[in-house]
Amino acid sequence: MQPLTSRGQAVDRRPMNVWERMYLPAIARGMSITFGHMFKKRPTVNYPEKQRPFSRVFRGLHVLNRDEEGRERCTACGLCALACPAEAITMEGAERAPGEEGLYREEKYAAKYEINMLRCIFCGLCEEACPKDAVYLSESIAPANFNRKGFIYGKEDLLIPDPKTEPEAYAKARGERVERGERAGNK
Amino acid sequence: MQLSLLAIDWVLFLDKVILVAIILLLSLFVAMYETWAERKVAALMQDRRGPNRAGPGGILQPLADGLKLFMKEEVIPGTSNRFLFVLGPGLAMLTAMLTSAVVPWSSFFNIHGRHVDLQIADVNIGLLYIFGVVSMGVYGVMIGGWASNNKFSLLAAVRGASQIISYELAMGLSIIALLMITGSLSLRTIVEQQQHSGWYNIVWQPLGFLIFLVCAFAECNRTPFDLSEADSELNMGFHLEYSSMKLGFYLFSEYVNMFISSAVMATLYFGGYDIPFVNDASLAQHWGQNPVAIIQAVVFFAKIALFILFFMWVRWTVPRFRYDQLMRLGWKGLIPLAIFNMLITGFIVLWHANHWHLVK
Numbered sequence: 001m002q003p004l005t006s007r008g009q010a011v012d013r014r015p016m017n018v019w020e021r022m023y024l025p026a027i028a029r030g031m032s033i034t035f036g037h038m039f040k041k042r043p044t045v046n047y048p049e050k051q052r053p054f055s056r057v058f059r060g061l062h063v064l065n066r067d068e069e070g071r072e073r074c075t076a077c078g079l080c081a082l083a084c085p086a087e088a089i090t091m092e093g094a095e096r097a098p099g100e101e102g103l104y105r106e107e108k109y110a111a112k113y114e115i116n117m118l119r120c121i122f123c124g125l126c127e128e129a130c131p132k133d134a135v136y137l138s139e140s141i142a143p144a145n146f147n148r149k150g151f152i153y154g155k156e157d158l159l160i161p162d163p164k165t166e167p168e169a170y171a172k173a174r175g176e177r178v179e180r181g182e183r184a185g186n187k
Numbered sequence: 188m189q190l191s192l193l194a195i196d197w198v199l200f201l202d203k204v205i206l207v208a209i210i211l212l213l214s215l216f217v218a219m220y221e222t223w224a225e226r227k228v229a230a231l232m233q234d235r236r237g238p239n240r241a242g243p244g245g246i247l248q249p250l251a252d253g254l255k256l257f258m259k260e261e262v263i264p265g266t267s268n269r270f271l272f273v274l275g276p277g278l279a280m281l282t283a284m285l286t287s288a289v290v291p292w293s294s295f296f297n298i299h300g301r302h303v304d305l306q307i308a309d310v311n312i313g314l315l316y317i318f319g320v321v322s323m324g325v326y327g328v329m330i331g332g333w334a335s336n337n338k339f340s341l342l343a344a345v346r347g348a349s350q351i352i353s354y355e356l357a358m359g360l361s362i363i364a365l366l367m368i369t370g371s372l373s374l375r376t377i378v379e380q381q382q383h384s385g386w387y388n389i390v391w392q393p394l395g396f397l398i399f400l401v402c403a404f405a406e407c408n409r410t411p412f413d414l415s416e417a418d419s420e421l422n423m424g425f426h427l428e429y430s431s432m433k434l435g436f437y438l439f440s441e442y443v444n445m446f447i448s449s450a451v452m453a454t455l456y457f458g459g460y461d462i463p464f465v466n467d468a469s470l471a472q473h474w475g476q477n478p479v480a481i482i483q484a485v486v487f488f489a490k491i492a493l494f495i496l497f498f499m500w501v502r503w504t505v506p507r508f509r510y511d512q513l514m515r516l517g518w519k520g521l522i523p524l525a526i527f528n529m530l531i532t533g534f535i536v537l538w539h540a541n542h543w544h545l546v547k
Contacts, residue, residue: 030505
C-alpha cells in the first residue's frame with residue numbers, strides 16, 4: 001500500500017552498540033536535559049495574582065440587558081430557549097400593567113427568567129437568536145458553588161444594573177461590548 | 188566528671204539519650220522536608236512551580252500533609268491479619284531509623300573538658316551492622332503485602348522483596364572491595380582515614396561507588412527500581428490497603444531510608460564530615476574544636492543534600508525497569524561487576540603490599 005506521507009521511517013532494529021549497552025551515557029545525557037529544565041522559564045501563571053487576559057468575544061456569564069432609559073429589553077419571546085441546545089433557559093411571560101411603562105419596553109415582559117448554569121454550555125446561540133438584543137454573554141467566569149440550587153441563576157442575578165440609578169455599575173457590567181445594531185456600521 | 192551511683196556513668200547515659208533523641212527528630216524532620224523538596228524539584232524539572240501556597244515557597248506544605256495523614260480515617264480490613272497489619276509499617280520505620288545509630292555525624296564536642304562523640308555507637312563492625320539492619324527491611328515490605336490479604340499487594344510485596352534481596356548481594360560485594368582498602372568496618376575509622384589520606388575513597392573505588400549507588404536506589408525502592416509501588420501497574424503495590432498514619436509510616440520510611448543511604452554513601456566514599464580542601468586538625472586548633480565540629484556537621488548535611496537531590500533527579504529522568512530487566516541487571520550485571528571490582532582491588536592491594544613488584 002502506498003504510504004500517505006514521505007515521513008515514514010523503517011524501525012531501527014540494529015543491536016545496541018557498546019555505549020548503548022552500558023546505559024550510563026544515555027542516562028547521563030537524559031539527566032543533563034532534565035537539569036537544564038530547572039533553569040528554563042516556567043509557563044505557570046500564579047493565578048489569582050496574575051490573570052491571563054480574555055479575548056473580547058469570550059463567552060462567560062449571561063447578562064439580561066436594558067436600554068439607555070433603563071427599561072428591560074426582554075419580551076419573553078422564547079427564541080433563546082428554543083435556540084439553546086442544552087435546554088438551559090426557562091421563562092414565564094407577563095403583561096405590562098399600565099403604570100409600568102418605565103420598567104419594560106413592550107407590553108410583554110419576562111416575569112421569571114431562569115438559566116441553569118449546570119446545563120449551559122456557553123455556546124452563545126441564545127445571544128445570536130435574541131431579536132431584542134436582550135441577552136448576551138459577558139466576560140466573567142461562572143463561579144463554583146456547593147449545591148445545585150446555587151447554579152440556577154434567576155432574573156435578579158442576570159439583570160444588568162439600571163443605567164439611570166447606578167451608572168458606574170452599568171458601565172462596568174457593559175464592558176466593551178458593542179450593541180448588535182451598531183456593528184458593521186449600522187447606526 | 189563521673190557521678191557514681193550504681194557504678195554507671197550517668198552523664199554518658201544522658202549524653203547518649205540526648206543524642207538519640209536529637210538524631211531521631213532530625214531524621215524525621217529531614218524526611219518531612221524531603222517530601223517538600225521532592226515536589227519542588229519534580230516541579231522545577233517539569234517546567235512548573237510546585238507547592239507555593241502553604242507558607243512562603245510552600246515551606247509549610249509538609250505540615251499540612253502530615254496533618255492530613257493524621258486526620259484520615261484508620262481503615263483496617265476485616266479479613267486481614269490484624270497484628271501483622273499493624274506491625275508492617277512499624278518494622279519498616281524501625282529498620283529505617285536503626286541504621287542512623289552508627290553513622291558519624293561529626294567529629295566530637297568538647298563540653299567542659301568532656302569528650303562527646305557525635306555518633307551514637309561507634310561499633311567496630313559498623314558497616315556489617317548497617318547491612319544487617321537493611322536486610323531486616325525486607326520484612327517490612329513482605330509483612331505489609333501478606334497482611335493485606337489482597338492478591339495485588341502480595342504480588343507487589345513479593346516483587347519488592349525479591350528486588351531488595353537481589354541488590355543487597357551486589358551492595359555487600361562492592362563493600363568488600365572497599366574493606367580491602369580501609370581494613371576496618373568501623374565508619375568513624377573510614378572517615379578518619381579519608382581525612383588523613385587527602386583523597387576521598389571515590390578516587391580509589393569509582394566502580395565500587397557506582398555499584399553501591401545503583402544498589403542504594405534499589406534498596407530504597409526508588410525509581411528506576413520502584414516497581415513494588417508502581418501506581419500504574421500494581422495499584423500502589425504493598426501499601427494499597429493502608430490509610431492514615433500507617434501509610435504515612437511506609438512513605439516516611441522510604442524517605443528516611445533515602446536519607447540514611449545518602450549519609451552512608453557520603454561517609455564511605457566522600458569523606459563524611461570532612462570539610463573538603465581544608466586541613467581539619469589545624470582549623471580545630473585555630474577556632475576551637477566545638478565550632479569546627481558544627482561546621483563539619485553542616486558540611487556533612489550539605490553532602491547528604493546533594494545526594495538526595497541526585498536521587499530525585501534520577502527519579503524524574505529514567506523510566507522504570509521491568510521486573511525481568513531488573514532481575515537481570517541485579518544478578519547478571521551487577522554481581523559479576525562487583526566481583527570483578529573485588530578482583531582488581533585485591534590485585535592492586537597485594538601488588539602495593541609487595542612494593543610494586545610482580546614477583547618476590
